[in-house]
Amino acid sequence: MSHTVGIRRTQKLKTRQALLGAALQLLEHQSLSSLGLREVTRAVGVAPTAFYRHFEDTAALGVALVEEALGSLHGMIGEILAATGDSEVRLDRSVDLIIHHVREQPAHFRFIAREQHGGVGPVREAIAAQLLSFAEEVAATLAEDPDSRGWSDEDLLMLGGLYVDHMVLTASAMLEAGPAGEHRVAEVARRRLRLVTLGRLHWLDGTNPADAPGVPCTSDDD
Amino acid sequence: MSHTVGIRRTQKLKTRQALLGAALQLLEHQSLSSLGLREVTRAVGVAPTAFYRHFEDTAALGVALVEEALGSLHGMIGEILAATGDSEVRLDRSVDLIIHHVREQPAHFRFIAREQHGGVGPVREAIAAQLLSFAEEVAATLAEDPDSRGWSDEDLLMLGGLYVDHMVLTASAMLEAGPAGEHRVAEVARRRLRLVTLGRLHWLDGTNPADAPGVPCTSDDD
DNA sequence: CAATTGAGAGTACGAATGTTCACTGACTTG
DNA sequence: CAAGTCAGTGAACATTCGTACTCTCAATTG
Numbered sequence: 001m002s003h004t005v006g007i008r009r010t011q012k013l014k015t016r017q018a019l020l021g022a023a024l025q026l027l028e029h030q031s032l033s034s035l036g037l038r039e040v041t042r043a044v045g046v047a048p049t050a051f052y053r054h055f056e057d058t059a060a061l062g063v064a065l066v067e068e069a070l071g072s073l074h075g076m077i078g079e080i081l082a083a084t085g086d087s088e089v090r091l092d093r094s095v096d097l098i099i100h101h102v103r104e105q106p107a108h109f110r111f112i113a114r115e116q117h118g119g120v121g122p123v124r125e126a127i128a129a130q131l132l133s134f135a136e137e138v139a140a141t142l143a144e145d146p147d148s149r150g151w152s153d154e155d156l157l158m159l160g161g162l163y164v165d166h167m168v169l170t171a172s173a174m175l176e177a178g179p180a181g182e183h184r185v186a187e188v189a190r191r192r193l194r195l196v197t198l199g200r201l202h203w204l205d206g207t208n209p210a211d212a213p214g215v216p217c218t219s220d221d222d
Numbered sequence: 223m224s225h226t227v228g229i230r231r232t233q234k235l236k237t238r239q240a241l242l243g244a245a246l247q248l249l250e251h252q253s254l255s256s257l258g259l260r261e262v263t264r265a266v267g268v269a270p271t272a273f274y275r276h277f278e279d280t281a282a283l284g285v286a287l288v289e290e291a292l293g294s295l296h297g298m299i300g301e302i303l304a305a306t307g308d309s310e311v312r313l314d315r316s317v318d319l320i321i322h323h324v325r326e327q328p329a330h331f332r333f334i335a336r337e338q339h340g341g342v343g344p345v346r347e348a349i350a351a352q353l354l355s356f357a358e359e360v361a362a363t364l365a366e367d368p369d370s371r372g373w374s375d376e377d378l379l380m381l382g383g384l385y386v387d388h389m390v391l392t393a394s395a396m397l398e399a400g401p402a403g404e405h406r407v408a409e410v411a412r413r414r415l416r417l418v419t420l421g422r423l424h425w426l427d428g429t430n431p432a433d434a435p436g437v438p439c440t441s442d443d444d
Numbered sequence: 445c446a447a448t449t450g451a452g453a454g455t456a457c458g459a460a461t462g463t464t465c466a467c468t469g470a471c472t473t474g
Numbered sequence: 475c476a477a478g479t480c481a482g483t484g485a486a487c488a489t490t491c492g493t494a495c496t497c498t499c500a501a502t503t504g
Binding site: 006007008011036037038039048049052 | 460461462463464465470471472
């Protein structure tokens with residue numbers, strides 16, 4: 001029997017993680033489709049051939065990076081969705097959380113934004129799949145909100161996708177703007193969210209209130 | 223004086239255009255940062271060194287492609303903005319125009335979507351500048367709309383940017399979905415536009431029409 | 445018409461790429 | 475403890491790359 005569990009496996013995971021980390025760093029200034037296998041191994045300090053022990057392709061490495069990056073994003077979305085209170089407050093909190101996570105994991109956001117429409121098919125698909133599941137998660141949470149009474153599943157998913165796309169766009173804009181422009185980007189993001197929220201509140205205005213119990217006259221406080 | 227005008231210049235422009243076209247085609251399956259100089263010249267059937275007669279870099283070629291691609295986009299935006307009639311009708315027409323242009327110039331849209339957040343700085347900046355000017359153009363047109371009475375310039379630009387971003391996102395989604403999914407993507411795009419339009423109509427609901435329009439002052443983040 | 449220009453061809457170079465193969469040696473297992 | 479597994483090594487491979495040269499010769503110019 002083995003008492004010591006995986007000294008070997010541990011070391012392997014360590015180098016694998018090192019490869020992922022080095023790649024993420026190198027991808028700050030280029031896209032995945034131009035990332036060289038040797039480039040990554042050189043940064044880690046490992047022989048080029050060792051790469052194959054972990055990934056078949058740089059594309060496969062990219063897919064692994066998607067998992068990693070959107071894993072951390074998943075946590076953030078959970079935080080946003082868990083927020084309570086006035087919609088304006090939740091809106092501010094959402095943007096603040098995006099700011100915070102972009103500062104903490106800039107490379108992850110940059111990678112997602114860059115490769116979402118990038119040149120490597122499998123990576124694009126992986127990102128699309130993950131973002132879709134995020135949108136579904138958001139939609140499911142929205143469905144529980146009283147403001148979403150009478151909404152069809154399709155519309156909820158549409159709105160969830162809108163929020164997710166907006167999040168990625170905002171994060172990318174912040175990275176591009178740098179610390180100096182963060183404030184401005186955040187302000188615009190807030191306004192956009194506000195606009196979408198307004199549209200959301202009036203989505204069912206034209207529909208039959210007997211059919212779908214919407215909000216014909218839940219007056220907004222002023 | 224020269225009677226014949228630029229047989230030589232004409233030929234040069236022709237090869238330049240051939241280089242741009244070949245590059246655009248090659249960029250269908252990769253990003254600009256991995257596009258090789260030789261790759262482009264080989265596709266055109268010209269010596270690698272001839273490339274330098276037209277562009278200093280592949281990055282410079284990318285910037286030239288931005289001009290070309292967003293030139294055609296500019297025409298489309300003009301068409302969209304020139305549309306008249308009910309907002310629902312204009313909305314449908316906008317999406318139809320996007321569909322039409324994506325079908326006609328898929329490579330241009332793909333290039334813009336891909337390199338907007340891509341690995342080549344100068345190209346990113348060129349795209350950002352052009353898209354900003356589009357947003358300003360949209361904002362200027364929105365300003366003339368009766369529905370936009372009382373809107374601040376900042377809010378108008380925010381909305382214009384939202385429309386532009388949405389357009390790029392929609393075009394990219396259509397390319398990804400292919401002809402089969404075009405319909406579905408168009409439907410979602412319409413709903414999103416409808417939501418934004420609703421938000422737009424209620425943007426000033428809470429503000430005092432006699433007082434200064436706009437958004438109440440916001441809290442600053444840390 | 446003679447002189448000049450300049451787009452493109454051709455060759456050559458060093459550097460870097462992905463991938464193969466046989467190998468070592470520390471860890472794991474029976 | 476002996477046998478086997480396997481992460482990582484190092485050399486070698488055929489390509490591809492960007493770029494620096496010289497050269498050609500048709501279009502332009504004065």
